[in-house]
Amino acid sequence: MNALGLTRFKRLAMPAACAGLLAAALGAAPVQAAELKIGLAAEPTAMDPHYHLFTPNISLANHIYEPLVMKNPDFSMHPGLAESYRAINPTTWEFKLRKNVKFHDGTAFDANDVLFTFCRVPTVPNSPSPFTLYTKAIKEMEAPDPYTVIIKTVEPYPLLPNEISSIGIISDSIIDGEKVHFSESGCKISHKWPSTADFNSGKASIGTGPFKFGQFVKGDRIVLKRNDAYWGKKPTWDQVVMRPITNPGSRVAALLAGDVDFIERPTTQDIPRIKADSRFRIEGAVSTRTVFLVMDQSSDKAPPGVKTADGKNPFKDVRVRKALSMAIDRRAIVDRIMGGFAKPAQQLMSKEFFGTDTSLPVLATNVAEAKKLLAEAGYPDGFEITLATPNDRYINDAQVAQAVAQMFAKVGIKTGVDAMTASSFLSRRAKHDFGIYLFGWGAQTGEMSSPLRGLVATINKTRGWGSSNYGKFSDATLDSTLEKAMETVDDNQRRTLLAQASKRSMELMAVIPLHYEVTPWAMKSSLNYKARADEFTKAEDVTPK
Template sequence: MKKGIFGAQLIALASLLGPCAQAADIKIGLAAEPTAMDPHFHNLTPNNQVVMHIFEPLIIANSKFEWKPGLAESFKAINPTTWEFKLRRNVKFHDGSAFDANDVLFTMCRVPTVVNSPSPFTLYTKAIKEMEAPDPYTIIIKTAEPYPLLPNELSSVAILSDTLIEGEKVTFASAGCKISHAMPTTADFNSGKAAIGTGPFKFKSFTKGDRIEFVKNDAYWGKKPAWDQVIMRPIAAPGSRVAALLSGDVDFIERLPTQDSARVKADPNYRIADVIAARSIFLVMDQFRDVPPGVTGTGNKNPFKDVRVRRAISLAIDRDAIVKRVMGGAAAAANQLLDKSFEGGDTKMAPLPYKPEEAKKLLAEAGYPNGFAVTLASPNDRYVNDAQVAQAVAQYLSRVGIKVTVNAMTSSSFFANRAKYDFGFYLAGWGAQTGEMSSSLRALVATQNKDRGWGVSNFGKYSDPELDKLIDEAMVTVDTTKRAALLAQASKRSIDEMAAVPLHSEKAVWAMKKSLSYEARADEFTSATNITPSSK
């Protein structure tokens, strides 16, 4: 009798609690699969947005690129070359170990050691010359010269647990740290063995080609997420991603295809969130080899070394038409490598014109009156309508005599081949994770310099000492207004020389069930912590 009464009480209690008693799960459809769960392996949005559910940086960028305390509860510049970070106390890693300064030292030592990184995170750590921990909750970082963007850049570096090296005490050295234990490998993170962070979610599984699963970190130091479990499914095909949302297989998708936008907006069961993103799509040309891969009909010359050819390529492309017809309006025609609305953009720069006849004249002046042939490589599942944009570019270039064959491939193949310099001409994108122009300039068109972490995605090997000088001066200018002016100058020079040919800035678009809402992020990150239940 008592047993029956107790059972009835449980049923009644469950009834009273209602939905709150149910496990709150969220299923997310991703447009691209991360190449690894290693937070220092590949500086790519699909990777970064996923691993940051598990790991956290010292400084956190919110949806508007405002810098907030993360694992560092405060930070300040003691002088132009010295920064003090006060670390958050009472933070635990997912394995229960305590977070302190040694974890930060270990992390910064590990970043430059990652094997076979297609796009290393040294871009964000190379400025650090000295680092020490005067106590367990203070980090002092010194740079060789003033470096005002250090806090911004550290927002991209996920902090690891020193339990991965059995708690060995670390002394940082910019030339290479001496650590007796073996560094964790990318495979260790993919298996979950090393996926130990402080973030709001814990690693559950990573099954390539299928799903990534997280569970809520009940011991999280910050605001608890709304979800007990997060299931992320890579669904590269845009139509399939929308179908998964409409069928209920997933609750939320990123990169709503432009062709489906009107239909989803009109359906009262769904809602959309969007924002102009800190990402530009551009063309890169090989400017270092005598004969680039895929180029023919030039008499064994490299046409891309001639600025007239680079300018002709730009003039041949109707960006407004691509935005309207290919992107469905979900983009803004670009005139530089980051939209002018972000810090360091040249707000006075005119739109890049569409002048095909002038393009033909420049090609003739450069010695190519009949044009030439080239292969344009592009991913087909990484950026919004990337393969279609590449095809449109090919059609425009063909009208001025440049015969283009598009070689579109999966993003995993594209980035692996690009890292081997297999392309002479390619389409790609860059998201400025610091929310300002120096990120794009240093990564894409600054002269490659491994020691400084510059040119990490400059696979055309463009090099211009005058441009480097402007970027360099900006990077040591503490005054925000003066730094922005220098970056604008550098941006203009990169366009004058067509170091890379910008096409458009993407608009990030998410679609979801009406019962959800999303705080759209300018960094394009899909973050389960930004997804919340909605009654509106």
């Protein structure tokens, strides 16, 4: 077996008893269990399911922890740890919990685990992007019996089931089964809240999911073990080994060499040769992932990495933000850099998803108009910027940033690119080191309110809005429209309001959307996987043909 290993199924043609005798006689190794090796495109930042609202983290957490409501690959919902749920009235939801579900430590799942989980979410320290975005609407939570949870929201909140689908339930055995009482102002328990380090070590990594925690070695591997007591369909694999191989070329090379069985996001340059090799196959789907540019609009002074003749912040002027957008040739990026595995952006989500403005065209390229707007804004000779980007997080992210830099140069904006690993990027972004940067957002709810609330809504810690609004954009009209949408139970009315808010964000160019990723997976031809719009890699859904 090589360093990274192969998926193997060993079948013996003889009866098991004879096989055992023969193996003993020959001194052979015992039969090896089924193992799946996955090459990850981005490393999860923690095993803590509530630490970081980040697709790699949620994707990993879903193997160990389960939410009350689960998402299908197309973002439709189905029961999870709640066997049923319903809205009793516009502000009250009832969740009936599954019985006879066990956590990995053998303790029984019940309503107290749910209360403990939701109480724990706002206590996680140093979260780069907190899950409170999805819990702030909850006013009350109670358990009238061990298998019923009642959730009351401050206002009508139709997206509650969608949003809590990202919150994995943890075991109250971590706090010795202490009874928990939910409080909007903060729950109080006698035990110490579990830390992120407790989850990383495995001490607190106790879920109900199809896999158990095996090992977490940052920068090297994540090992998951099959949960043989799982309440649902048992996974094929006895063990799953996930290795972060953030260099895309190395990731593809690992697949071609047989070191891994399945990889995320093969490079667009390598997809043709993978397809041409009968040993492998590609699956792909348009995702909710939008790649965009964020501009620091927090101060009148030029932010880090931005140099202007007058020392002012050019991004405060909507004409400058629109000029930057007009300088970008999105179709060229999609065709030449993304190899067709993307769609040019019109707004913060692709039109096929709920709440988008279907009338918006692809954002236009117009170099002459961009120069005119810059001159009107007081920058006829442009200015200088450094565009920050991760180089291992999104498909061809650093190459996209380089292309954008060249396009900006054509309108007089001298642009350097500062590319770095995602871990370095996230650390520096938290310190507001960047005046302008490239990043992405995957809408976990599968509809427009997710990027609007997370990226461009005015920062509001009470609501949990603006959790990733590092540019500190703010617009009262957009906020008001979004607020109305989030209080509207009727789907058609809510869709209209979200579309209005989306259009407003583009009129003001709150952030600059570039493209929507078409997420590819590559795997051995002996494997099946249904591509997901949420970009999650779920080992239990990888099956032998």
